[in-house]
Amino acid sequence: MTIEQTPLLQMSDINKSFFGVDVLKNVSLDLYAGEVLALLGENGAGKSTLIKILNGDYQKDSGTIFIEGKPVHFTQPRDAEHVGIRMIYQELHYAPDLSVAESLLIGDLPKRLGGIFIDWNKAYEIAREYLNLLSVEIDPRTLMRELTVVQREIIEIVKALSKKARIIVMDEPTAALTPPEVKQLFGIVDNLRKQGVGIIYISHRLDEIFHVAQRVFVLRDGNHVGTKSIDDVTQDNLVEMMVGRTIEDRVVVRQNASDISLGDVALRVKDLTKLGAFENVSLEVHEGEIVGLFGLLGAGHDTLTRCIFGAERANSGVIEVLGQQVKIANPQQGKNASIGFVPIDRKVNGLVLEMSVRKNTTLSNWQKLNKFAFFLQRKEKQHTQGWIDDLGIRMAGGMEVETRFLSGGNQQKVVLARWLEANVKVLVLNEPTWGVDVGARSDIYDQLESLAKQGLAILMVSSDIQEVLSVSHRILTMYDGKINGEFMQMDATEDTLLDVAAGVKHVN
Amino acid sequence: MSTNSTVVTQEQRKGTVNSILQSSLVRELMGLIIMLALIMFVMSQLSDVFFTSRNINNLLLSTSTVGIIAVFTTMLMIGGGLDLSVASTAALAGVVIGALQESLGLPGAVVAGLLTATLVGFVNGFLVTYIGINSLITTLGMLSVARGLAFVFSDALTIPVFDLTGENTEMYARFTSISEGKVPLGFAEAPFPIFFTIILFAVGIYVLRFTTYGRAMYSIGGNEEASRLAGLSVKRYRMMAFTLSGMSAGIAGIFLTSRLYAADPRAAPSVELTVITAVVLGGTSLAGGKGSLLGTLLGVLILSTLLNGLTLQSVSTEYQNIAQGTVLLVAVLIDQIRLGTVNIGLGRLRQFIQRN
Numbered sequence: 033m034t035i036e037q038t039p040l041l042q043m044s045d046i047n048k049s050f051f052g053v054d055v056l057k058n059v060s061l062d063l064y065a066g067e068v069l070a071l072l073g074e075n076g077a078g079k080s081t082l083i084k085i086l087n088g089d090y091q092k093d094s095g096t097i098f099i100e101g102k103p104v105h106f107t108q109p110r111d112a113e114h115v116g117i118r119m120i121y122q123e124l125h126y127a128p129d130l131s132v133a134e135s136l137l138i139g140d141l142p143k144r145l146g147g148i149f150i151d152w153n154k155a156y157e158i159a160r161e162y163l164n165l166l167s168v169e170i171d172p173r174t175l176m177r178e179l180t181v182v183q184r185e186i187i188e189i190v191k192a193l194s195k196k197a198r199i200i201v202m203d204e205p206t207a208a209l210t211p212p213e214v215k216q217l218f219g220i221v222d223n224l225r226k227q228g229v230g231i232i233y234i235s236h237r238l239d240e241i242f243h244v245a246q247r248v249f250v251l252r253d254g255n256h257v258g259t260k261s262i263d264d265v266t267q268d269n270l271v272e273m274m275v276g277r278t279i280e281d282r283v284v285v286r287q288n289a290s291d292i293s294l295g296d297v298a299l300r301v302k303d304l305t306k307l308g309a310f311e312n313v314s315l316e317v318h319e320g321e322i323v324g325l326f327g328l329l330g331a332g333h334d335t336l337t338r339c340i341f342g343a344e345r346a347n348s349g350v351i352e353v354l355g356q357q358v359k360i361a362n363p364q365q366g367k368n369a370s371i372g373f374v375p376i377d378r379k380v381n382g383l384v385l386e387m388s389v390r391k392n393t394t395l396s397n398w399q400k401l402n403k404f405a406f407f408l409q410r411k412e413k414q415h416t417q418g419w420i421d422d423l424g425i426r427m428a429g430g431m432e433v434e435t436r437f438l439s440g441g442n443q444q445k446v447v448l449a450r451w452l453e454a455n456v457k458v459l460v461l462n463e464p465t466w467g468v469d470v471g472a473r474s475d476i477y478d479q480l481e482s483l484a485k486q487g488l489a490i491l492m493v494s495s496d497i498q499e500v501l502s503v504s505h506r507i508l509t510m511y512d513g514k515i516n517g518e519f520m521q522m523d524a525t526e527d528t529l530l531d532v533a534a535g536v537k538h539v540n
Numbered sequence: 541m542s543t544n545s546t547v548v549t550q551e552q553r554k555g556t557v558n559s560i561l562q563s564s565l566v567r568e569l570m571g572l573i574i575m576l577a578l579i580m581f582v583m584s585q586l587s588d589v590f591f592t593s594r595n596i597n598n599l600l601l602s603t604s605t606v607g608i609i610a611v612f613t614t615m616l617m618i619g620g621g622l623d624l625s626v627a628s629t630a631a632l633a634g635v636v637i638g639a640l641q642e643s644l645g646l647p648g649a650v651v652a653g654l655l656t657a658t659l660v661g662f663v664n665g666f667l668v669t670y671i672g673i674n675s676l677i678t679t680l681g682m683l684s685v686a687r688g689l690a691f692v693f694s695d696a697l698t699i700p701v702f703d704l705t706g707e708n709t710e711m712y713a714r715f716t717s718i719s720e721g722k723v724p725l726g727f728a729e730a731p732f733p734i735f736f737t738i739i740l741f742a743v744g745i746y747v748l749r750f751t752t753y754g755r756a757m758y759s760i761g762g763n764e765e766a767s768r769l770a771g772l773s774v775k776r777y778r779m780m781a782f783t784l785s786g787m788s789a790g791i792a793g794i795f796l797t798s799r800l801y802a803a804d805p806r807a808a809p810s811v812e813l814t815v816i817t818a819v820v821l822g823g824t825s826l827a828g829g830k831g832s833l834l835g836t837l838l839g840v841l842i843l844s845t846l847l848n849g850l851t852l853q854s855v856s857t858e859y860q861n862i863a864q865g866t867v868l869l870v871a872v873l874i875d876q877i878r879l880g881t882v883n884i885g886l887g888r889l890r891q892f893i894q895r896n
Binding site for chain 2: 341343363364366367368373375380381382383384385386387391395396398402405406407409450454
């Protein structure tokens with residue numbers, strides 16, 4: 033890469049404050065054509081504010097933005113679009129019934145017969161040309177709904193390129209992707225880079241930064257901590273830069289299985305079947321054990337956890353909790369059977385965001401906190417305070433603050449606290465650290481570990497293979513609706529897990 | 541490190557201050573109180589009659605029908621539901637009383653009317669929660685069905701509900717006293733419907749605040765899926781809210797019949813709109829999860845004061861409808877701004893103002 037050239041984008045001495053609080057302090061960022069710059073920082077470090085300023089969503093208080101050396105001024109997103117800046121968001125909005133070609137050319141589909149009819153042949157041709165630019169092999173006639181998540185993201189990238197984008201900002205593009213899909217996406221990003229586009233890449237997954245970025249730019253509490261070439265840093269360096277302290281490596285490799293003291297079987301699933309998702313699945317989780325369940329998208333592991341708790345109804349099979357057979361057809365029955373469920377995406381499925389920490393914490397334990405339908409307020413407050421102390425839930429303003437004001441990690445702790453308050457024996461977690469930053473993540477791991485020590489049986493689904501490897505005592509892999517592998521933590525490696533989960537390799 | 545942590549707490553404090561400001565009942569209600577005072581002031585300037593005790597009494601009496609229903613509509617809407625069928629149901633309850641007063645006797649007929657209305661609410665709830673039909677569509681359908689039934693049962697005629705034979709004078713007098721009776725309050729006497737409505741609001745406020753039912757409404761309306769996944773019996777609570785809404789329409793129907801000495805299948809025309817206008821005006825979100833009965837009370841008072849004042853000015857019903865509709869639209873607009881859906885437009889406006 034030639035650094036002597038004029039940067040494609042220069043943001044210099046950007047300042048921004050909200051309500052007198054400085055969110056960005058003299059932040060300067062350079063982006064060159066043909067490079068991927070990873071933008072790192074914990075939640076609240078100012079990443080999104082910086083990006084929103086670049087996109088024209090927010091107005092900077094001071095500082096200048098240069099595109100190819102020329103100062104520009106954005107007052108709304110359209111201005112940024114005009115000079116070739118494009119955002120690709122984590123959650124894509126797409127019209128499921130439009131074809132790929134329509135999605136790409138929307139707004140200027142080629143017309144014939146005086147503009148009355150769409151010239152479909154030409155439309156497909158143009159779309160194909162755009163797709164070829166990045167060597168994407170998707171038929172432009174395919175409907176958007178038929179595409180996989182990664183394919184939709186790729187279409188979004190192609191669309192950005194077709195609109196003459198020169199700077200593309202990608203916000204957590206791999207959050208919903210499986211490892212093979214991530215590879216596929218990186219291939220496209222590489223092609224994009226070769227087209228001379230400058231890419232700002234935001235991700236919480238540090239390992240992937242090394243596969244995709246050339247330079248890293250780190251923000252902490254609104255300060256620019258440093259920009260480094262990717263070859264000069266390690267993952268630990270980056271964490272330290274982001275957090276401002278070293279986080280000890282959590283991977284505790286247990287030498288043998290007897291390291292963990294296992295109790296009785298707390299959860300036993302026998303021949304559970306949900307048509308179209310998984311078939312005849314059997315598994316056991318002991319008291320005090322953390323079992324990781326790993327699978328690629330569509331393996332059925334996600335639906336399996338939902339069926340164990342009752343979020344969805346299984347077609348057949350038996351579930352036992354502490355030796356007692358239980359009937360679970362809805363979440364209430366799951367809860368009554370002493371099973372707790374931490375769902376994927378806490379903001380959508382986990383919390384009532386506009387209710388307080390207190391009310392969210394006690395949401396699953398009304399039975400013990402009311403008398404004749406009236407809440408026992410003092411008891412409720414005491415219980416909530418107990419969990420705030422135990423789990424180290426941090427928020428300004430105490431337990432009456434609405435949960436939407438909490439950070440991701442603390443929000444997740446509230447969901448966790450809810451099930452501890454309900455005194456469950458089995459806890460099923462689905463992607464417990466999605467969108468949680470590094471510091472809070474290791475906090476949650478510690479909590480899970482200590483809960484297991486206290487005898488809780490934990491079943492955890494995660495698409496983060498590092499997380500599965502470091503937190504679980506035992507790991508199950510799922511492929512095509514069946515459990516196809518079982519590993520003790522010490523026997524598992526990233527490669528074997530991936531191979532088995534991808535159905536490439538078989539164990540047993 | 542120490543500077544870093546102060547930044548965090550400041551940021552968090554910012555969030556807290558915002559939350560207090562935003563969720564603050566006081567701030568939201570202040571606007572309504574000022575609005576009410578303003579309307580009262582204007583109306584009293586326009587008319588000498590406005591502040592007479594007779595007019596205030598009338599005003600409050602007309603408030604009670606809407607008020608009784610609004611208490612339960614508020615709870616339902618906080619829980620994310622909607623009921624358009626309340627006015628028709630109230631009319632149906634009245635007609636059932638009128639039609640059955642001879643065969644069942646008056647007390648039996650009143651009970652039958654109340655049960656009918658409750659059943660209508662139950663059916664609404666069943667269709668919405670267990671069949672999964674959208675609550676707007678369900679209750680829109682029920683609006684027609686209930687009104688239709690009221691016409692069928694009454695042969696489209698107004699049925700007199702008073703002592704025609706002279707045999708049950710005492711019983712009918714008691715029925716009349718439901719709307720005309722006074723409750724001694726030591727220093728003054730309150731007409732029973734007003735007294736009843738106030739008690740209902742007071743109990744409602746208590747229920748919303750301190751009971752599992754109230755908490756369930758906020759929780760389900762705030763995030764239905766999260767509530768379900770927390771193990772809350774979302775369906776049961778929602779059924780209950782719809783059933784209670786039907787029941788409240790029945791109570792309103794009894795008051796109405798008592799006041800009119802008759803059961804009229806055309807009774808309570810488009811009262812459902814007045815109710816919803818009042819509730820939304822009072823700050824209850826159409827999206828659920830937010831709202832208060834104090835707000836609704838103010839909403840009801842604002843609306844009835846406005847309509848009462850306009851009547852005193854001999855403004856015709858058509859124009860009153862226009863006024864009420866405008867209030868509803870403004871209330872919805874305010875709700876949307878609170879939800880942030882029209883934020884962009886206002887942001888632009890703000891920018892525009894700043895630039896000029």
